[in-house]
Amino acid sequence: MSTTIRLRKGLNIRLAGKAEKILLPEAPVGRYGVRFADFPGLTARLEVKEGAVVSAGSVLFHDKLIPEIKYVSPVSGVVKEIVRGEKRLLTEIVIEQQGNEKVDFGTADPLKLTREEVKNRMMLSGLWPVMRQRPYHIVARPGAVPKAIFISAFDTAPLAPDLDFIMTNTQGGHLQTGINVLSRLTDGKIHLSFDKDGSKVAEVRNLKGVELHTFTGPHPAGNVGIHIHHIDPVSKGEVVWYTDIQDVVALGRLFNTGSYNRDRIIALAGPGVMHPKYHRTRAGASVSAILRSNLRDKNQRVISGNVLTGKKISDEGSIGFYDNMVTVVPEGDYSEFFGWALPGYDKYSYWKTFLSKLIPKKEYVLDTNMHGGHRAFVVTGHYENVLPMDVYPVLLVKAIMSGDVELMENLGIYEVAEEDLALCEYIDPSKIEFQEIIRQGIDLMIKEMN
């Protein structure tokens, strides 16, 4: 059964530098990293020291609150550095790759295991964190049973990779096993959502045990949060889980082969890249290899993830745990003479106050300049245009700012994540940090609920 949901609200930012559909083989990488900021709300307890020898799948640290959730090394090698930031806050564990050792977790058919056995296998192997949950957009809490599990099979973020192209080039045979794993975790349905093109991959099309949906419309139509909102919204007290389609493959691989293996395909994109293409790599791999002699300029920002929600990394930083792309855009650290008053012939904007609206180009180079100063909320009626949810983004943000927990609940804090409101932040002439505020609101809710 398939349903089609047509969304009109949203915005496809015409950013230049879309990745060409050419897949490059994995380049040798010496440096891998696991970044703590990829897991908001996590308090980590280290299980290794600098210099420790690890295999792919060896535990690096665990969740202090739920010690069963392990976070493991993506490769075999040596723990080279445990990086700490301000106030000795853990920022990253850096691993120097050596050899090809992997921990064997043993094979199993998920359909023959109990729910607890499946969970334990996922947690022991370090693959549990690929499951995330609404409310809160954090690593799923294994104690709950989700009412449904969602997978988005397309990504609408600026320059996002074509997930179907990725699936075409992903080794078959593991996806159905992955779905079977998920089916053990919930009593409800598994929802798999496509864009209007569906999938050309037979294995994806013929998956059993999933309910198919089609979403059309501009970004954020591909966000799983939007799918949840329209298919089976989260109310107070309910939980849904979700994961990335490449991680469903990783789950299947774990049960089929017994090893932790998060090989994935990412897109390298953005106006700062000379040859934007797809690359085989692994979560946590340093981007230095794919960026080498591929950057247009020195003064650029390398982002793990998309330009709206990704994290800034150095040019040898590691690909984030959940990211399926690396974007490079020019830094915007220049002053512009009367920039706010110029006609804006070549300035891409959501707003119709720029001449670029009359003579649109196909794509634009956008940089990291703020293009203005921070102000209080003034304009209204536009934020809603880029959020296809029954949520009032400005009112929600104001409720968070005033710390009104009940109002936050009523306005839909359980249903949103930073990424869903990223476009509100992008278009905002008042330059308000929507995403940061949403996370503060979520943190407050977690604190209140415990």
Place this chain on the structure above:
Amino acid sequence: MNFLLKQIKKIKPQFEQGGRFGKLRSVFEGFETFIFVPEKVTSKGSHIRDYMDMKRTMTVVIMALLPALLFGSYNIGLQHTRAFGIEGWSLMQMFWFGFLKILPLIIVSYAVGLGIEFVVAQLRGHEINEGYLVTGMLIPLIMPVDVPLWMVAVSVAFAVIIGKEIFGGTGMNILNPALTARAFLFFSYPGWMTGDKVWIEGLTRGTAVDGFSGATPLVLAKLDEFDRMPSAMDMFIGTIPGSVGETSALAIIIGAVILIATGVGSWRIMLSMTLGGLGMGLLLNLVGSSEYTQLPAYYHLIMGGFAFGAVFMATDPVTAAQTNTGKWIYGALAGIMVVIIRVFNPAYPEGTMLAILLMNVFAPLIDHYVVNASIKRRLKRIKTT
């Protein structure tokens, strides 16, 4: 450009905290960011941001106000020649005459308003808000041309301090600051805000030629002198006595087109307020018995400040309803209120200002009920599952 940028960078340290002119930080920053969009880059959240900022938003509104300002200038000259029987002035002469009369109003409005904004921004350590750029232009346009400058200064100070800054500045105020300024004058110095003299330059000091009345159509209507009212066409074009920028529905419509096309002004409010006023006018046509109630309904849209209020005042995003549904209700009620005040209130010939201020107060309540509907949908989900 580079030379200028270098000079600014050179003197900037003196204006930073602890610098020689550290106390003028906000003012310096205000001018700096006015000339150059700063090199500040994103540090969290979205890595790219739209080119749109508050300066550009406000600039669009000012551009939309220009037709009303230009026509207002011309109309002051025109009314002056009519009142004093001057003949042979060219269009440019009338325009310049009027423009030179408006200019002091604009200068006083900006000087006092921005002065207060600068001081407040400095005290709070904020950047200077651009909101007053629009308010400062709106205020002269809703004043009678003959109003004494000191009154403008006092009303601006009242509006900015009491109407806006004590609530936390631009974005936090409940009442439209420009209308607050006008209301302040209206109730403090009614003699300068109503009647048949203040609308014509020089008429408060001199005597008009026989047979000329400086009364606005609304005053004439209130006095039941319908036979002396100007034609609908004159009222639409705007060659009638009235506040500086409010007379020409045509010029205001051009402004409305700019606001709607750029998405800066809410078409929902403009349309719903127009429909509200029109609807109420039609209703009165049906049930009313006095001559005023029998006035063609569309007259209400072109008389007095209705058009100006609907396009530039009611649409102020900070003080209007914020939800889309709320905007429809807010605008419609404002339009209805204008006509009710005009026709039934014995004291005030014009109702636009009061109607919009009243709806400003009710806007949060309207939003509250609209948002509650969304909240109820959310809560209902829990009950049904």
